[in-house]
Amino acid sequence: MAPYASDDNTTAARDAQDDEARGVRRRAARYVVPVAVTGVAAATIGLVPAIADSGSPDLPKISAQQLIEKIAESDVQQLSGTVKITSDLGLPDLGGLEGGLASGMAGPKDGEGSTADPSAKLTELVSGTHTLRVAADGPDRHKLSLLEDAAEYSLIHNGKDVWGYDSASNEVYHGTAADSPDAREKTDEVPATPKDLTEEALKSVDDTTSVTVDGTAQVAGRDAYKLLIKPRQSGSTVGAISVAVDAKTGLPLKFTLTPASGGAAVVDAGFTQISFAKPAASTFDFTPPKGAKVTEEGDAATEKHERGFGEDFPKGLDKGSEGLDKESEGPEVIGEGWNSIAVLDTGGEGMPSGAEVGGDVGGFLDSLGDQVKGDFGSGTVFKTRLINALITDDGKVYVGAVTKDALVKAAESGK
Structure with missing residues (x-):
């Protein structure tokens, strides 16, 4: 694979690399699915060094390749903190829809499913500004809490158990991590932290991408390098991705995606407070509150299958994904790179x-x-x-x- 271009390359060099053969990006149609990046740098990265030699704080120089390797090798097992995430996809306000699309996609009706199901609840993160509390202690204990006006939604993975709790409706969702091919699947339904988002972005890094180190910053009181990822092709809606990477641990602390059209960021997620101390064991304890409605994972899946997307959904789209069964092996992908x-x-x-x-x-x-x-x-x-x-x-x-x-x-x- 050809080396990735840095902003220090000449125009002629960039033009020459533009004509080289490029592999199709692996992420195809799954644009927001968390993936591991261990080994990404060693396997696919051939970056021309781009040295961080400006900005504040004053940190040792590092190349883009070294910084991506630092992210891939990061092994933070214990942390707690607060994340602010703002998403602006430019979608219209859905609040006025009382039937049809809203009934099909805004969540379960009374008696159908559970408002605590993470596959539905965490999709709220695709719009607006939200505050999350996160905690982790090793591979089997994670907690994410979505703070709302007068309520809180928590998703807890503790050993074999996965719990979702919606305090507004007093509903509980219970699943078993051991039943999933990946024990973290349930807590990673939607990428919510800078680490989740960065892992997905790095999956798309190939020789159609310019990757540089763009100075340094401080995030949540931590010294960080700024990694800048930009498509080198025209036609993409992605303008640039900036990631603030903790200089000591390699953990992404802030992720910002700006569109090619300009304006506010499409996604801006960053820690406002973080600690790498071991969280208290009680952080991951959960017992369903008295009187709460508890939905088991198997029951929720059956209800979803039976009702599809809802009777009020437009004709032809009311059968869930049944019409796409023949595409189960994956969609055809045309074009290359970010395009x-x-x-x-x-x-x-x-x-x-x-x-x-x-x-x-x-x-x-x-x-x-x-x-x-x-x-x-x-x-x-x-x-x-x-x-x-x-x-x-x-x-x-x-x-x-x-x-x-x-x-x-x-x-x-x-x-």
Whole structure:
């Protein structure tokens, strides 16, 4: 694999590397799934050194390759702290939707599932500003608490048990870590900490990426290096990713993703307070409160399968993922690097227009989508500030962290 470019390279060198063959990124359509990065630097990194020689505090010089290796080798087992996370995908406010899309995606209705199920609860982190308390003590004890106005949601992994507790509804979700192929899967449903987000970003680092060290900073009272990750291709919606890495432990302390379109960060997550002392054992203790509704993992899975996405969901999309079973081996991926696009064929009709659906749901669809036409036919591009998707009228879906024009071009080439 060719060396990654740093900002110190000449224009000619960058242009030459742009013409080299590039491998398709492994993350394809799974844009927010935590993965391990152990061995990433040794296996795939060939960075031209970019030395941190400015900024405050004054730290020893380090290259981008050395800093990524430091992250990969970080083995922090014990910590506690507070994380502030702000997400701005540019989605419209869903609060006014009373049926349809809201009933299908905003969470379970009364008597259906549990508000404490982490697979639903933690999706709240995709918008707005949230404060989290986190704690860890080795591989089998983790706690994440989402602090809300007058309530708190906690997700606790203690040995073989995984507990979710929603104090607002007094509901409890209980699962068993041993039943999962990965004992941490339940506590990692959605990447919430700078470490989770950085691991996913590093999965996308290849020779289409510029990686440099961009000075130093202080985060939560800790000295840190700043790692800067930028796509070298045009057409991506990702502008840059900045990661503040603890100079002593290698733990990512702050993660910021800014869009190519400019403006506020799409995701900004960072510790405001952190301690590497061993948390008290009682931190991970949990007993369901008196009177709480307890839902077991198996029961919750059965209810989800039986009800799909809800009876009020638009026609053709009310059967959950059943229509995508034939794609179980994974979507086709076209393009390369940060411009890779996942292609799925649902085998059905495309997304209905706002006029066809009508009401609040129709208005929501229109607020997200742009109608497009081409040799492939017609379709709708649904936009956020990061991930965009084109759904054609014949049921094909093109999705990626790319612009609308890139999606239309992909559909033209695959007609």
